[in-house]
Amino acid sequence: MNDETTMRKQPKQARSQKRVDQLLDAAAQVFAEIGYESATTNQIAARAKVSIGSLYQFFPNKEALLEALLARYTEGLRESLTIDQRLNCSDTIRVMIEGMARFESSHEAFKTLFMDSNRVSQMHTEIVQQIDALLAIQFPTFDPAPRRQCAIVGVAIVKALMPLSGPPDYLAPEVVLNEVQVSLKSYLRAVLLREAIPLPDDLV
Amino acid sequence: MNDETTMRKQPKQARSQKRVDQLLDAAAQVFAEIGYESATTNQIAARAKVSIGSLYQFFPNKEALLEALLARYTEGLRESLTIDQRLNCSDTIRVMIEGMARFESSHEAFKTLFMDSNRVSQMHTEIVQQIDALLAIQFPTFDPAPRRQCAIVGVAIVKALMPLSGPPDYLAPEVVLNEVQVSLKSYLRAVLLREAIPLPDDLV
Amino acid sequence: MNDETTMRKQPKQARSQKRVDQLLDAAAQVFAEIGYESATTNQIAARAKVSIGSLYQFFPNKEALLEALLARYTEGLRESLTIDQRLNCSDTIRVMIEGMARFESSHEAFKTLFMDSNRVSQMHTEIVQQIDALLAIQFPTFDPAPRRQCAIVGVAIVKALMPLSGPPDYLAPEVVLNEVQVSLKSYLRAVLLREAIPLPDDLV
Amino acid sequence: MNDETTMRKQPKQARSQKRVDQLLDAAAQVFAEIGYESATTNQIAARAKVSIGSLYQFFPNKEALLEALLARYTEGLRESLTIDQRLNCSDTIRVMIEGMARFESSHEAFKTLFMDSNRVSQMHTEIVQQIDALLAIQFPTFDPAPRRQCAIVGVAIVKALMPLSGPPDYLAPEVVLNEVQVSLKSYLRAVLLREAIPLPDDLV
DNA sequence: AATGAATGAGTGTTCATTCAT
């Protein structure tokens, strides 16, 4: 509970919740603009129009801000990744990728923070589990071990390709979106073949 | 000469060269352990068993250390990526991935630094070009634009999957090696199909 | 606002103002003792019994400390140089010099800082203008160009002679005071003669 | 002898003497360009095309360089101030001031160093004595105590007015030269009157 | 004697964090 990196108090009162939100919004902005390391807590407090003292009332240290932001993102992402189970495989992937792209563009710091491999843990594993669950539904005979492996690799591919629209490669966003889907589908196809799982029609 | 990020003096004497190597080795270790931003020049000097003054005799600032390390890696990588052109497609990919894996495990900071998207530019573009050249040789009819795109995505995939053997996923190294190849080959296959380029036998 | 050499915040609360005063007093002492260049910000903070962090809360850098001190002096000097216009020429000079001497002995760093020709500009020009104005009043027919020249030379003489009570010459303070007046009056007399301006009775 | 600020060895061999001269020339340049405090010994050694080790073979520390330079200047000045004793008072002053101006413009660091009141001691007193001697010759009945005082004030006036041709006042050099003479002569006249010493014809 | 690589205390400055108000 008195974790070094956890929020100090679950704010119950509305006023407190608002404070926390201001703080996290400000943190997101600042992290997005100059990165986690370069951001200063005073900067964030100022941006949030909150005193530095108040910031430390809710967050025991700078890292806790990051953690909370990531948690918030995880929650938001969960929705983006909750997909109509009647969709076929291709469409599932498409909807998911589109969802991520939308999420990314509406949450300024997500890209910066999510890609920074040093700082992911929790959000990362959560997403992997979600994908794993998705696969389990679509392919009931998929063995759990290779399935999890597949999920891990899939997530890694998404993480790696999404930023290709920025520096230093600057591919067109729609190209990126397409290539993510292509690589995901072709990788999935290869794994299913290897695991002797019947290919769905739309992956043949 | 008075570059802000270049080495201060090309070390001519053996003693100096040794000094520089100590320094770069230490920098590699420290960067690998705690990342570029968090690393301090005093830490690096201490690790190298060299005074902080000596460090600054060779490197005008912290960034120059990074730059020199990256240059060293670029050079090393070039060799790892120089591949017998008579190999077929699968083998080319295998040899290349194995080469990267070997390189990575013998150069502590490579992973950390190469993945840190803020700081790669030069090394990154160099590698992309090399892959592009490889593709050009294997598939003479490959149109330059989509070929370059393919190279970019391929490099991104490698960058993303290689670290999977570490935290937070901890896949077995040999598994990682294999999955990189699988995803690379299946992505390449998909692109070739799309571009109406005849598949080589080993990719069918 | 983001001036490189201006105070960071105009201190509004009494406590802050006190802090700033402590800091400036300490700076004055240290500058007086070892000069601006040799003085260190840590030294000044220690002397002011204030943490180095506090110093930088008010002054963005060492130079800002100097600037603020000079500004304080300029203001103080303005009063010392505001002289009853009914006084005759000799008395004006005497009162002015006495005022400066009083000011100097109650503001430790004034001498050091004012004499350091590298760092005066603003205060210097202000004083010159004040003297120029004084001359304009006393000698309405004094042509502006030579009058300004006369003011410049006059100020230079004062600047040069006042420190004669210290090292390396150690003239008695009252002697110094007298000699400043003598040289000022005789120089003024010579200039007035040259400019064909009627000498006031007390300068004959 | 083992003074902290004296040269380590009076160089006897020609080669050593040359070394010392190179060093002092370089020091003069660098001091003139960026001031004593900002100058670094490595810079000076480099400018002199001498190794830093050699510099410290002759000068125990940075200050010794300054001291030696000042000594050199003192010697040079002595000549400039050696004046034909048959000259009348006005001419003596004129010749002397012209000599100083010449000296100043041919010895880059002189102005910078001589005006820096923190660092004068020896050269200053020497000059004062020379002026004192000059006065003794011209005015045999001049009482030693007021005579010395007069010399001190005279030197101070010269020191203060000569730099007026530079920042922040930028008077024309010939104006400066003239005003120095005017103030010197009028001050001397005033003192002589006070001391009841008959005025020479050219001062009436 | 001459070199210049090496040293490390010291510099100005920042910023996460605390705590008196």
Place this chain on the structure above:
DNA sequence: TATGAATGAACACTCATTCAT
């Protein structure tokens, strides 16, 4: 509870000086 002044360890970097070669 909220504030923001205060703290001081830590940082990147400099430079007078030493000493092995």
